[in-house]
Amino acid sequence: MQRRDFLRNIGIAAAGAAISSPLLSAANAEPLKSLDLPIRPLGAKTDRQISVIIVGCGNRGSVYARYAEKFPAAMKVVGVADPQDHRRNRLGDKHGVPDEMRFADFKDLFATGKKLADAVVIATADHLHYEPCMAALGLGYDILLEKPVAPTAKECKAIRDKANKTGRIVAVCHVLRYAPYFIALHEVLRSGVIGDIVSIQHMEPIRYEHMAHSYVRGIWRNSDTSTPIILAKSCHDLDILRWLIDKPCKTASADGGLYYFKEENAPKDAPAYCTQPCPHAATCPYNAVTIYTKQKRHLGVFDLDGKRDPELIMSRLKDPNYDKYARCVFHCDNNQPDHYVANLLFEDGVTASFTMDAFTPEGGRRTRIMGTLGYIEGDMKEFRVWNFLSSTPEIWNKKVSEIPEYADAGHGGGDLGLVRDFVEAVAAHDPGKLSSDINVSMESHLMGFACERSRRSGRKEKV
Ligand SMILES: NC(=O)c1ccc[n+]([C@@H]2O[C@H](COP(=O)([O-])OP(=O)(O)OC[C@H]3O[C@@H](n4cnc5c(N)ncnc54)[C@H](O)[C@@H]3O)[C@@H](O)[C@H]2O)c1
Structure with missing residues (x-):
């Protein structure tokens, strides 16, 4: 879409948005023009209900199962697997799952040798993705697979190859791609309003106490038993950079380490x-x-x-x-870096610099995008778009959490937006309905592995 079409299509409204953002220094006395990009409803457009089995009934498994509560005509939870009785039964009871479809281990589920539903949701810990995913593909299930795909590039590639060979859908839970904020940002960039993207600065502020909870004390504290933090925490960010830039990443050079929690x-x-x-x-x-x-x-x-x-x-x-x-944060068996910087070189010389930081009071990814005709700056709540020929920036600042059906959808609405698209893809046997199919998602994982090799070797690494 050309810029003038884009401006016509979005129907710019002078909304008088007197929004201030700590991020953006352009104190503009004029009312900002609102980018009125529509937000897609969460209900899946499908003519049949899909059935799913939840493998791993912890936090993420429960999040995705919520879609079936909200949109029962589109998705039904027909099975659960988790060794923790209370978690398995809590989710099983909520969804009326019969006893014979409650499994204490994913191994028992796949040992039946039968396909018992349209799809499985794999929401086990990082090191327990590969085995159930390969087994599920072998039995012909479509799969909603938590990120990171797997802890090693070799396993990631094996999953991709098996998905392609069996023709099954493997949707990777890169939930940010389904958040209205990032969808709007992506759409604005594709409109050409800021010209060609030349470089991006992107920051992921983890928040000090979130770092302590998940990456010092919690299940991702040690990269040897989970995944390097650049994937465990930031594969979303690498994925978003790849998606926004829309060009392959060539090389990565990274630094960082554990400064404090030792x-x-x-x-x-x-x-x-x-x-x-x-x-x-x-x-x-x-x-x-x-x-x-x-x-x-x-x-x-x-x-x-x-x-x-x-x-x-x-x-x-x-x-x-x-x-x-x-545990005291100084007496844990952790090794994940608490600060990480990566420089990424994309095709045509486009660059991105990424930083991940534990020591911040708030979360919310910060992004600055420099284009040949303009500039964008955002903080996951709002973004402003400057075109160099216009005196006033435009603003996207929809309060997604105030839309009732999105109210409890985490990751800016992305958690349930992903499930909506997955349901549509499975019902129609069409991975094209997803923006995070395994083939696409592999690329950002390979970027992450290259970053980690570089951080350890001190060399620039090819992706
Ligand atoms: N997409 C995102 O934004 C996002 C956010 C957080 C976590 N994650 C990823 O989601 C995955 C799950 O994270 P979580 O926070 O839900 O973890 P969790 O610990 O809350 O849940 C994992 C569950 O798997 C169960 N489990 C262990 N072994 C099993 C087995 N053999 N068979 C069946 N179930 C088994 C555990 O008992 C547990 O209940 C991880 O890979 C994590 O990195 C993704």
Whole structure:
């Protein structure tokens, strides 16, 4: 689409958006023009219901299963697999799954040797994607596969090859591609309004306590037992860069490491667990008791079934099944970098610089895009588009969370937008309905593996 068509199609409205953003310095007295790009509803356009089995009934498995509660005519959960009884039964009960379709292990599900549904959702930990995915492809299932695809490039390629050989759909959960914010950003770029993209700066602020929870104490703390953080946390970002730039990435050079969360930085007399008396409890922003019982953050891992009382949370922090989350951040078996920078070179000399940082008070990816005819700056809540010939930037600032059906859809609405497109793709046997098919998603994974090789070797690496 040419720029003038784009401007006509989006029907620019002078909305008088008196929005201020800490990101954007252009204090403009004029009202900004709103980019009125429509947001697609979440209901799938399909003439049949698809059936799915949820493999891994933890956080992500439950998130995707919610689509069936909201849109029962489009998707039904007919099976569940998880070794943790309460998780398996919680989801099974919610969806009326019969006992014979509740499996304690994905191995039992696939050992039946039968295809028991249209699709499986694989939402197990990173190192448990490859085996169930290959087994499911062997039995002819379509698959919604959590990212990262697998911890090694070899396994990722094997999954891609098997998907292509069997002709099954493997949709990778690069949920940001399905968030209205990124869809709008992508559409604006494709309109040509800022000309050719020449370079991008992109930052992923993790948030200090999210870093502590997931990448110091939690299940992604060690790259040897999960995946390097550039994939575990940032494959979304590499994927978005690849998608926005729309050209192959050639080389990557990366630096970064673990600066803070290590034994040598432990303050004097800090005990192994924050639930023990600690002289630094009141002054440490990473104190587990504060984060979980007072700030009430990241409670999903404690299986509280919606309860939030501090005593119960405290008892979980002392329970051997959960007490890894009570560990002092300086006494963990973690090795994931807490800061990471990568320079990426794309075809035609287009460049992108990416930084991932633990030490930030807020999340929300920040992106600046430099084009031959204009510039875009955004923070995942809004973005502004400058065309160099116009005196006033345009703004996209839809409050997605205020649209009732999107209200509880995480990742800016992307979580359920992904499931909608997956349902449509499976119902129609058409992977073209997805923007994160395995063949596309492989590329950003290979970018991540190249970044990690470079960070370790100190050399620029080919992708
Ligand atoms: N797309 C995203 O934005 C996003 C966000 C967070 C996590 N993830 C990814 O999603 C995946 C799951 O993360 P999570 O936070 O839901 O983890 P989780 O620990 O909450 O859930 C994983 C579940 O898998 C179960 N499980 C373990 N072994 C199993 C087996 N043999 N058979 C069946 N189930 C088994 C566990 O008991 C657990 O309940 C990870 O790969 C993670 O990296 C993706």
